[in-house]
Amino acid sequence: MLTCRTIKSLTQCLKGYRAAGLRVGFVPTMGFLHEGHRALIQESVAHCDITVVSIFVNPAQFGPTEDLDRYPRALERDHELCRTAGVSLIFVPDASEIYPPGFQIYVEPGPVAEPLCGAFRPGHFRGVATVVTKLFHIVQPDVAFFGQKDFQQCAVIRQLVRDLNLGVEIVTVPTVREPDGLALSSRNSYLSSADRERARCLSQGLFAAQAAFQEGERDSQRLVETARAQITEVDQLQYLELRDAGTLAAITGLVERPAALCVAAYVGTTRLIDNVLLTPPPTALADHELELVSHVINRQATAGAEEP
Structure with missing residues (x-):
């Protein structure tokens, strides 16, 4: 496994692979x-000849009052996980390598x-769209996970790639979870x-709504209220919303197309996010809707302990 810290060295390493x-x-x-x-790395290793992992805490996606300075870092442990998972190359740039002096151009992600x-x-997704665009141009991958x-x-990255x-x-x-259902996140360390223990209620609410959907409930308001209960x-529920799985448009009335039930909340001082997919039976879906969710569904079927 190779480690590159500059764009130039990464480009040289990738030249032979290409x-x-x-x-x-x-x-x-x-x-x-x-x-x-x-899980992301294993998917890449299973379907690609080489796997590149970047490790970069992107300052452009943090707001002025957010946790950039205290975001958890453990580079030595990260290297070991990558090595044992079969990564070919790690890219670990400094902020000045990605945003050199005089940097001005950002990518606006839209609605x-x-x-x-x-x-x-x-500004968060502006920072995400900008850094992902730069990384895609630097690495030039065939597939990203x-x-x-x-x-x-x-959704933002899919739109970015299309546009x-x-x-x-x-x-x-699919989301990887702790045995009690809590979605894995670096911020769980906070x-x-x-x-x-209290954070478990997020996945419990989402799973309750998902179970109701699987049993035939289609009313969007009742599904949201099932989760909310x-x-x-x-300590603070920022949002709990049903959104179209492709466009992120709000869903009201009946859920008749693939949807995502999404939540963000503070537990103590830690902001956590989570979601579950609500997917009508394949016979009820149009071809483009089947294409949208098929890769997630297929991976859920083989993911073992992933969310239901």
């Missing part, structure tokens, strides 16, 4: 890797970034033991 016509998989991360990241987290973290837990981020003709296949990998231990 000359050989190898399929390059890419997993962008902010480090402090956990089993959720391992898909406005609801949900975008309403509470202004992202986690379903960051559902809106995945800017970036030519990268985007694969969404939780006290008491807050960690379980999410009682948080």
